[in-house]
Amino acid sequence: MSNTKDPKLTGRHNPGILQAPAPRQKLRSRRDSSAEPKFAPRRTQAERSETTRKRLLDAAVKLIRLKGFGGLRTIEVASVAGVSRGALMHHFPSKHALVVAVLTYVNEMDFAQSTRRAQLARSSKDPIEEIIQDAKNFFFGDHFFIGLAIAMSDESTRRLRRETHQFSRQTRFSIEAAWLDTLISSGIPKQLASDVLALTLSAVRGFSVRRLIEDDPEQFSRLMNVWRDIIRQHLAASIPGKSRRQDRKS
Template structure:
């Protein structure tokens, strides 16, 4: 017997090996493997543009707060935002357009935040405390000082003040109306609620100006607690019966 193998059979085995689909199957299994890295979908041009715009608005807001309206330089805004001067000019072709956009942005954020708080405060046992907190965040924060800086700028900004005065005024009135509705919904007569709201906002606004010469948060907290006590006593004496008891508990 010969130990040699039939060359035809050998050739068939070799050809079978060469034609084996195993490598291709292996490649497919890798592609279908759950370990394949996942990539986030690419942002659209509109999304990238909106991100750049918000970066510029945030940078301008920060710089106006730090340096005032007169110290605002568009080239510095682009630098702080981390974008090119060309990108800034694409979104805001002038300093005037940039500042109008900043104030619009500031008012939109303030309105959304404050009206949401006013709605949530309808279930609060102490809506006056909620009003003080909301007013504190605005009047002692950056946004109010930005509006104040522009309002107190020189005559060269008359056109800017004229363009922005109406919508900033309307934003504050709309926020006050939302808080007034919250107080009325708690059972306080509308005129009394209006008086309490106006006095509370005036007190917080007055402290915001005082902060320019004396930054004393502890004093602010203490005096606002005194004011809340005064309001509770006033409401208890002004609202008879059931509402008087409610005023004492709050």
Template sequence: MSNSKEPKPTGRPTPATLRAAAPRQKLRSRRDSSAEPKYASRRTQAERSETTRKQLLEAAIKLVRAKGFGGLRTVEVADLAGVSRGALLHHFKNKHALVVAVLQYVNELSLTQSARRAQSARTVGDPIEGIIQDARDFYFGDYFFLELAIAMSDESSHNLKRETYQISRPTRFSVEAAWADTLVSAGLPKQLASDILALTMSVVRGFSVRTLIENDPEQFSRLLKVWRDIIRLHIASSIKSRK
């Protein structure tokens, strides 16, 4: 039996332990960190107000299309927009003011889009195709049916009808003038360009109204293709007769 005693642990680290220990990392303060915290930019009061206003306008458009002008209720507009009735009254004091604002809004959007398309058609694509597509987007969309609903409302809306006319008339004339200029720039005589534009707008508008009694998109597309062919033949014949 050995008299040697096992060394008792002293709790102190040996030189070997010191060499094996991982180096202690220095903690960096937040001030020393190069990664700055990122925060989403907060919207201004004016931006929030404009967003609410646009939500109300879009909600009103959807409700008029679904229920007609007579069925429009401001409380439903507020509910659909997801805002309080007080917020609606902050922007529009009554139904009349709301509808007038909607008319101004849709006409501004329509004019901007159509003017951009007409300008683009001078260098890209077929101007005739551009006119048909632009007219179709407008007359088959919510904007035209909003104006149509007001025009078909009863006499109690006489003042609103008058304002609708005053707002919409210059917008549509401006749209037509932009497309007429595009056709002239493509080489068509001014009168021929005017005739083609007026007839095309009338054809597309007529099809859109017909959706009230018969909504057949495939038939409309087929007939509009026929109309394109008629226009091209008419242009070729008119230009040939002028030579």
């Protein structure tokens, strides 16, 4: 007796029966993708030029500190910076122009760094210590010796020394004025603050130059501790109640 029921479909493929194609998966466009590739924005010509200029200045700073002003060669500056001689000449057409730019560059950095420290030191319990650390960073660093090398160069660089002396001098005076304001804001009378500042800077500068004949960090640290004690005693004797106010802050 035949089975009149329809046969059940199985999962096996029947070559005699046409089957509807499986639905195609919709491709997600790149625009709809949440994982779009990220591309860094292209730098402008001005940005690329400024990057090259900074690399040249940093290379010149390194070489002047290493070889002195007399040993500076522009071709070597280009090599250390990793740029072509033509790129160097585009930014600095002469050694004179390069060195003037170097001095301007380092003075701008020193001014920004030191005046910021002086401003922050207004809330410090010990602004004298802040002055010593800022002076040490400058006078024991490359920038001071670069300026010193140019200042001590021979008569052939008279024009260079004349051009760079004025703004280097102005930078240091501006930094000292910022530190003077910090000391005055801590309650030290102006003349006394000016004397303390000048003596402290002179002490640190003197030890910096002494490194040319004897580099003794332990001696510097010990003697600067002595100088701090002398300054505290002098301020306490010169300003009635100064030591008591300092103790309350501490």
